[in-house]
Amino acid sequence: MSTTMLAGREIHVDGEGFLTEYDEWDESLALELATQIGVEMTPEHWDVIRFLRSDFAQTGQTATTRRVQAVGGVPVKQQFALFPKKPGKKMSYIAGLPKPAGCV
Amino acid sequence: MTDVETRPAIVPDFGDDEETDRKLVIICSKGNLDMAYPGLILANSALGEGIQVDLFFTFWGFDMITKDRQTKLKFSPVGNTAMHLPVGGRMPQWLSPFPGMTWVATKMMKKQIDDLGVPPVDEFLDQIVASGGRLWACRMSADMQKLTMADLRDDVEDIITAADFMDLSEGAQTLFI
Structure with missing residues (x-):
């Protein structure tokens, strides 16, 4: 297990840098995580991140891009615009959640 | 003593700085419901990883992009x-x-x-196109089945020849399904 310093605190992460203790996350940390990967948070970004957090709380799984569209109401095209190239991984990283496990 | 190791910020490398030219071309040649999915799932995953994807539909695979057939695939x-x-x-x-x-x-x-x-297949293709994937149709299959662009999904780029396909697939990893 590793820890890393972000937003002035110590957080637990896996080898890649994804949070492993999901309760250590809050929105100020999300801002910092976003900055780390060059994403500037806007209200549209927050919509996605807050949906991922609430969906994870209910299902115990990180929503895929498909689910973010179908249930979260954010079209896939917009997800690619907000989190370029690798939306699934980038969204989950900023939300402090594991990478989506589903194939679709 | 602790078994926890503290290091400078660990940040995932999403490969944004590398210019990748990885490209995937998937030939979809089957019109059965079960065989429609391998290509769709791989295309969708590749797009989500920032890989450029072109789907080329040929022979029975035409049913996947033909407007009045794409929701009626059978197993x-x-x-x-x-x-x-x-x-x-x-x-x-x-x-x-x-x-x-x-x-x-x-x-x-x-x-x-x-x-x-x-x-379902039609919605999956919507999602693939929204993710930046491109759809192409095979000229010979269109001629054989007497289908034109009007019969195909509106987001099909074009009906192209085998020679055009060679240009399209240059430098790409190509899968035949």
Whole structure:
């Protein structure tokens, strides 16, 4: 297990840098995580991140891009615009959640 | 003493700084419901990883992009020895061509796909195009089936020849499904 310093605190992460203790996350940390990967948070970004957090709380799984569209109401095209190239991984990283496990 | 190691910020490398020229071309040649999905799932995953994807539809694969056929793909257990029954055991081969079996098998498979949250073929293609994937149709198949661009999904880029396909697939990893 590793820890890393972000937003002035110590957080637990896996080898890649994804949070492993999901309760250590809050929105100020999300801002910092976003900055780390060059994403500037806007209200549209927050919509996605807050949906991922609430969906994870209910299902115990990180929503895929498909689910973010179908249930979260954010079209896939917009997800690619907000989190370029690798939306699934980038969204989950900023939300402090594991990478989506589903194939679709 | 602690078993926790503290290091400078660990940040995932999403490869944004590297200019990748990785490209995937998937040839979809089947019009059965079960064989439509491998190409769709791989295309969708690749796009989600920032890989450029082109889908080339040929022969029976045309049903996946033909407007009035893409929602009517069927799955038949005929000739499929890997068809297992929900109650256990394999489906006997003599039973699979019976009237109504294709209907039942298709219905079952559609439900299983839906239960996993995987979209039907037409919606899946919507998602692939929204993710930046491009759809191409084969010239010879169009001519054989007497289909034109008007019969195909509006987001099909073009009907192209085998020679055009060579240009399209240059430097790409190509999968034939």
